[in-house]
Amino acid sequence: MIILSKKNEDINLRETQVMQMNHDITIQDVFHRFLPQYCETHNFSPQQQLTALCISKCHTLEMGASLSECENCHKKYIHYNSCKNRHCPMCQGMEVDEWIDKQQENVLDVPYFHTVFTVPEELYSLIYSNQKLLYDALYHASHHTMAELSADPKHLGAKIGYICVLHTWGSRMNYHPHLHTIVLGGGLDAANKWKDKGKKFFFPVKVMSAVFKKYYLRELKQLWEEKKLEYHGTAAHLKNHYEFKVLLNSLYDKNWVVYTKEAFNGADSVIRYLGRYTHRIAISNRRIVSMTDETVTYLVKDYKNGGKYIEQTMKGTEFLRMFLMHVLPKGFVRIRHYGLLSCRNKKEKMTHCRKLLNSIQYISKLRGKTCAEKLMILYKKDICKCEACGGNLLSLSLRGHYMLT
Numbered sequence: 001m002i003i004l005s006k007k008n009e010d011i012n013l014r015e016t017q018v019m020q021m022n023h024d025i026t027i028q029d030v031f032h033r034f035l036p037q038y039c040e041t042h043n044f045s046p047q048q049q050l051t052a053l054c055i056s057k058c059h060t061l062e063m064g065a066s067l068s069e070c071e072n073c074h075k076k077y078i079h080y081n082s083c084k085n086r087h088c089p090m091c092q093g094m095e096v097d098e099w100i101d102k103q104q105e106n107v108l109d110v111p112y113f114h115t116v117f118t119v120p121e122e123l124y125s126l127i128y129s130n131q132k133l134l135y136d137a138l139y140h141a142s143h144h145t146m147a148e149l150s151a152d153p154k155h156l157g158a159k160i161g162y163i164c165v166l167h168t169w170g171s172r173m174n175y176h177p178h179l180h181t182i183v184l185g186g187g188l189d190a191a192n193k194w195k196d197k198g199k200k201f202f203f204p205v206k207v208m209s210a211v212f213k214k215y216y217l218r219e220l221k222q223l224w225e226e227k228k229l230e231y232h233g234t235a236a237h238l239k240n241h242y243e244f245k246v247l248l249n250s251l252y253d254k255n256w257v258v259y260t261k262e263a264f265n266g267a268d269s270v271i272r273y274l275g276r277y278t279h280r281i282a283i284s285n286r287r288i289v290s291m292t293d294e295t296v297t298y299l300v301k302d303y304k305n306g307g308k309y310i311e312q313t314m315k316g317t318e319f320l321r322m323f324l325m326h327v328l329p330k331g332f333v334r335i336r337h338y339g340l341l342s343c344r345n346k347k348e349k350m351t352h353c354r355k356l357l358n359s360i361q362y363i364s365k366l367r368g369k370t371c372a373e374k375l376m377i378l379y380k381k382d383i384c385k386c387e388a389c390g391g392n393l394l395s396l397s398l399r400g401h402y403m404l405t
Contacts, residue, residue, distance in 0.1 A: 025288045027089050027323070030296055031056045034316035041317065048324045054083035058090050072391030079383075086334075087327055089285050096279045097366075097378050100271050104362035106341060106350050111185030111199050112270045114261040117142045117212055118178045120254055122247060123220075125235035127177055132329045133223055138179045139164055141215035143338050148211060149203045150187060150339075156202040158187035158195040161340030161349075163274070166328075169282040171301035172312060173322040180277050182270070187340060188349070194356040201260050213256040221248060278335050282326040291316070 035052055044052065057063045064081040082091045117138065119127070127134040142164055150160045161184040170176035186196025223229050224244060231239045238244045264270045289297040289311055296319040299309040314322075328334060340349045354361060366374050375381045384393055 024285070025291045025296075026285045027283065027288065028055055028058060030288070030291060030316060030319060033291065033293075034296075034320055038317045038320045042321060044324070045327070047330050048327045051085055051087045051327045052320075052324065054085035055088050055090075058083040058085070058088050067396040068393040069396050070386035070389060070391045071394050073386060073389045075386055075388050076396075077386075077393065086279075087281055089281055089283075092279045092281065094374070094378070096275045098374070099278060100275045101364050101366045103274055104271055105364055106346065107270055107362060108184065108350070108353055108357060109359045110196065110357060112264045113183040113185060113201050114264075114273070115181040115183055115208070116178055116259055116261075117145075117181065118176075118257045119216065120251060120256065122250065122254075124175055124177070125233060126229070126231070126238060126247075128175060128325070129230050129232040129235045130223075130228075132332060133228060134220070135166055135177065135329075135332065137216055137219045137223075138166065138177065139336055140219055141212050142179050142181055144215045145208055145212045146181070146183070146338065149208065155207075156187065156195060156197065158189045159339055160184050160187035160202075161342075162338050163278075163341060164336045164338065165278050166334050167277075167280065168326045168328075171303070173282050173300075173319075173326070175325055182274060182277075184340060188353070192352070194353060205258055205260060208260075209256045209258040212258055213251075216256075217248065217251055224248075282323055 031052060035056060059080040059082055061080065063083055066079045066081075068077045068079070069075070070077075082088070084091050086092075086095075119138070123134075146160065146162055150156045150158060163182045165180045165182075166177070167180060168175060168177045183201075185199075186194055189195045229238075231237075238247060264273060283298060287299040289299060291297070294315060295313050296316050297311050297313040298319075300312045301307050302310045337343065337346070340346070340353065353359070365377055369377065372383050375383055385391070386393055
C-alpha cells in the first residue's frame with residue numbers, strides 16, 4: 001500500500017509538472033492557491049486586503065460582467081469586468097497605452113535623461129513604517145535637487161521639466177524604494193529662450209547625490225522633531241532618541257547613490273520607455289515559471305552575472321507577503337510632473353518650446369474616443385462585431401447583481 005501510494009504521488013507530481021510546463025501560471029493563480037493560507041498567518045493593511053481581493057476576482061463573475069448576443073447567428077458573449085486596481089497585472093495594458101498616448105502631446109524631439117534617486121538601506125524599515133510621509137519626501141527631495149541645480153548658471157541656468165515615478169521593489173521583489181526621474185534635456189532661461197547642453201547631462205552625479213541627501217535628511221529630521229513618525233517591526237528601536245540620532249549621524253556621513261543613464265534617441269524611444277516605467281508593478285505574469293502546492297518559482301535578474309535571468313523558488317505565502325509589501329497607500333499619487341511638465345500652464349509652455357525647437361506636434365489618437373473605438377485603434381479588436389459571422393452585437397441584461405464582496 002505504501003509503495004502504491006508513493007507511486008501515485010510520483011505520478012501526480014509528474015502530471016503537475018507537465019501541467020506547469022503547458023500552462024501559463026499567473027499572479028492571480030498564485031493568489032487563488034495561497035491567499036486562504038496567507039490570511040490565517042498574516043495581517044493585512046486595508047489597501048493590501050483590497051488589492052488581494054481585486055487580483056483574486058479580476059475578470060471573474062464576482063467582479064461583474066456584461067452579456068451580448070449576435071443579431072445574426074445569436075452567438076452569446078460574456079465579458080467579465082476588470083478590477084482596475086493599479087497593482088493588478090491584468091489591468092495595466094490599456095492603462096499604459098492610454099497614458100502613453102496622452103503624454104505624446106508633451107514630448108519634445110530633444111534628448112531626455114533617466115535619473116534614479118536611491119536611499120541607504122538603513123532607512124528601509126523606517127520608510128516602510130511611514131510610507132506616505134517618507135515616499136513623499138523622496139519626491140520633495142528629488143524635485144528640490146533638480147530645481148536648485150538646473151537654476152544654477154554653473155550647471156544650466158534654466159527651468160527644466162521632469163516626471164518622477166516611485167518604484168518600491170528590486171528584481172527579487174525585495175523592498176527597495178527608489179525614484180525614477182525622466183528629465184527633459186533642456187529648459188527655458190530667464191529670457192524664455194531654450195537652453196541645453198546637447199546630449200550631455202547638466203549635473204555631476206556626485207553633486208546631485210549630496211544635494212539630494214541634504215534635502216531628504218532635512219525633511220526626515222523635521223518629521224522626527226515634529227513627532228510625526230511611527231516605528232514598527234525592525235524600526236521599533238528608533239523610538240529611542242539616542243538610536244535615532246545615531247542613525248541620522250550615520251546617514252549624514254554616508255555617500256548616497258544617484259545615477260544617470262544614457263540619453264534617449266528621439267521622442268519615440270522616450271514614449272516607449274515611459275510606458276515601461278510608469279505603470280510597472282512589482283512582478284509581471286511572464287516572470288512566473290511554475291507553482292506547486294507549496295512554492296512559487298519565478299525569474300529574477302542576477303546583476304552579479306551580467307543581468308541574466310535566473311530562477312528563484314520560495315513558499316507561496318512568502319511570495320504573497322513580498323508582493324503585498326509594494327501596495328501603495330490609498331490615494332497615493334505615484335506619477336508626478338514637475339517644472340515645465342507640471343500641470344500649471346503645461347500646454348502653453350510646451351507649445352512655446354515646440355516653436356523654439358521646431359519640434360513636431362504629436363497628436364493624441366485616443367482623445368475623445370469611446371472604449372470600443374480605443375480597443376479598435378490600439379489592438380484592432382472590434383468588440384461590437386461577432387467573431388463568428390461579423391454581425392452586430394446587441395447588449396443583453398444579466399440577471400442577478402454581481403459585485404466585489
